Structure formats: C-alpha cells, structure tokens
Amino acid sequence: MIDLYTYRTPNGRKPSIFLEEVGLPYTLKKVDLKTGEQFHQDFVAINPNSKIPAIVDHDTGITVFESGAILVYLGEKTGQFLPTSLAERANVMQWLMFQMGNIGPMFGQLGHFRHSAPENIPYGIERYEKESLRLCKVMDQQLASRDFLAGDYSIADIATYPWVAIYEHLQLSIDDCPHLLRWLNRLQERPAVYKGMNILKD
Ligand SMILES: N[C@@H](CCC(=O)N[C@@H](CS)C(=O)NCC(=O)O)C(=O)O
Structure with missing residues (x-):
C-alpha cells in the first residue's frame, strides 16, 4: 500500500x-x-x-x-x-523534464505574481506570463502532429496536465493554441x- x-x-x-x-x-x-x-x-x-x-x-x-x-x-x-525502449523512454523523459524544469516553475511563478504577491508587480507578471505563453506554444506545436506529448499517453502528460488545466486561473490566454486545448480536453475526459x-x- x-x-x-x-x-x-x-x-x-x-x-x-x-x-x-x-x-x-x-x-x-x-x-x-x-x-x-x-x-x-x-x-x-x-x-x-x-x-x-x-x-x-x-x-x-x-x-x-x-x-x-x-x-x-x-x-x-x-x-x-513509461516505456522501456531506449528511444521511447528518452522521449518521455525529455518531456517530463520539460515540465519539471519549465512549466512548473514558470506557471508557478506566474500564479504567485498574479494571486499571492503582497503588491502588484507588473514586471513579475509580464516576465512569467510571456515565458508561460511561449511554453504553451512549444507544447501546441508538439501536439499538432500527435495526441500526447511523447506520442503515447505517458507520465509526461500526467505531469503536465494539472498545470495547464489551471490556465484560466493563471489568466493565460491560450485560444491560439488549438492543439494544446484539444489535448486538455482529451485528458479531461479520462475518468482517472x-x-x-x-x-x-x-
Ligand atoms: N519540484 C517539486 C515542487 C514541489 C512544490 O513546489 N510543492 C509545493 C506545492 S505545489 C509545496 O509543497 N509548497 C509548499 C511550500 O513551498 O512551503 C515537485 O515537483 O515535487
């Protein structure tokens, strides 16, 4: 257990x-x-x-x-x-690390400056919003030709979903990321x- x-x-x-x-x-x-x-x-x-x-x-x-x-x-x-073949595993790991090293820290800081900072600091908001939107574009492009970040559904998607799912709370405008939005819906529909x-x- x-x-x-x-x-x-x-x-x-x-x-x-x-x-x-x-x-x-x-x-x-x-x-x-x-x-x-x-x-x-x-x-x-x-x-x-x-x-x-x-x-x-x-x-x-x-x-x-x-x-x-x-x-x-x-x-x-x-x-x-988490696939076991060298190539597939490396692919999943790079998208997992992309989440860990980029999406989490940048979205997290954006959330902090938007909702928790003791004063309104436009520089902080703009810095993390710009980088978060850039990361969304990277994912959108990756998802243009595949259903999941590393091909098949994997721990890379599981790691990334909870952050992208709060895009409205973060006031991130991702209307121009259609593939990312479709991926969000795809994951949202999974009962687990x-x-x-x-x-x-x-
Ligand atoms: N890189 C860590 C980050 C963990 C993290 O930042 N957790 C936050 C909640 S999302 C936390 O425990 N915050 C409490 C604190 O900072 O005191 C991971 O992915 O597990």
Missing part, C-alpha cells in the same frame, strides 16, 4: 492521477500547506525539502519525493506510462484524471 502525502495543488495531483490510472490502492495523507504542515518534523523526515508531493511505498519500504521522481518510480514499479484531480475535496 502506498501513502501519498499531498495537497490540492498541481504538483500534488500528479501522483494521484497516476495511481487512479493504474488502480493501485493508496492512502491520502493530507499535508495542509495553509497551516504549514509541510514543515512539521514528521513530514520533513519524508521530504527534507518540505514540499508535497511525497510517497511512502510500504510494499518496498521506499520513500520518494519530487513529483517527477515519483512518476518515474511508479512507472517503473507498474510498467505503465478527473478522480486524481479531485482529491482532498472537502
């Missing part, structure tokens, strides 16, 4: 989408970021960086933090959504994606 330490955020929803997709049983362990539970000693013992998500796999005794590493771990554990996105709803 897997314990998933998480909260209602884009990074926090990636492992739940995967786990719903493969039907692995898991226990949700809410780490309330609003009350600072990520800094509690028992959670720091699981992730020294005090960020969700993290998993504890009681079947193997292995603990993993960082959402990308969790998806790779689960992909390897289950043999799903719906379930994984709706964890910890009170």
Whole structure:
C-alpha cells in the first residue's frame, strides 16, 4: 500500500492521477500547506525539502519525493506510462523534464505574481506570463502532429496536465493554441484524471 502525502495543488495531483490510472490502492495523507504542515518534523523526515508531493511505498519500504521522481518510480514499479525502449523512454523523459524544469516553475511563478504577491508587480507578471505563453506554444506545436506529448499517453502528460488545466486561473490566454486545448480536453475526459484531480475535496 502506498501513502501519498499531498495537497490540492498541481504538483500534488500528479501522483494521484497516476495511481487512479493504474488502480493501485493508496492512502491520502493530507499535508495542509495553509497551516504549514509541510514543515512539521514528521513530514520533513519524508521530504527534507518540505514540499508535497511525497510517497511512502510500504510494499518496498521506499520513500520518494519530487513529483517527477515519483512518476518515474511508479512507472517503473507498474510498467505503465513509461516505456522501456531506449528511444521511447528518452522521449518521455525529455518531456517530463520539460515540465519539471519549465512549466512548473514558470506557471508557478506566474500564479504567485498574479494571486499571492503582497503588491502588484507588473514586471513579475509580464516576465512569467510571456515565458508561460511561449511554453504553451512549444507544447501546441508538439501536439499538432500527435495526441500526447511523447506520442503515447505517458507520465509526461500526467505531469503536465494539472498545470495547464489551471490556465484560466493563471489568466493565460491560450485560444491560439488549438492543439494544446484539444489535448486538455482529451485528458479531461479520462475518468482517472478527473478522480486524481479531485482529491482532498472537502
Ligand atoms: N519540484 C517539486 C515542487 C514541489 C512544490 O513546489 N510543492 C509545493 C506545492 S505545489 C509545496 O509543497 N509548497 C509548499 C511550500 O513551498 O512551503 C515537485 O515537483 O515535487
């Protein structure tokens, strides 16, 4: 059985989408970021960086933090959504890392400057909006000739979806990214994606 330490955020929803997709049983362990539970000693013992998500796999005794590493771990554990051939795996990994190193940080900063900064800082908003829109165009172009980021549905899509799904909240105008919008709809229609996105709803 897997314990998933998480909260209602884009990074926090990636492992739940995967786990719903493969039907692995898991226990949700809410780490309330609003009350600072990520800094509690028992959670720091699981992730020294005090960020969700993290998993504890009681079947193997292995603990993993960082959402990308969790998806790779689960992909390897289950043999799903992470191909094993050298070329296909490299392709999935590059799009997974594209998400981890670009989409998450840039969209995250845009969200911060739009909704959480103590004052309105147009420079911050413009910087991260411009880069986020550029990244959307990169994905749109990639999706023009394929249904999923790395060809078949994979952990790269699972990692990216929860961030792109909040484009309206981020006030990102992606009307001129038709392929990206179609990909969003494609993922949205998957029951596991719906379930994984709706964890910890009170
Ligand atoms: N690169 C990390 C980022 C994790 C992350 O930033 N998690 C946020 C929620 S989406 C968090 O725990 N924030 C709490 C804090 O910064 O104190 C991952 O992908 O797992």
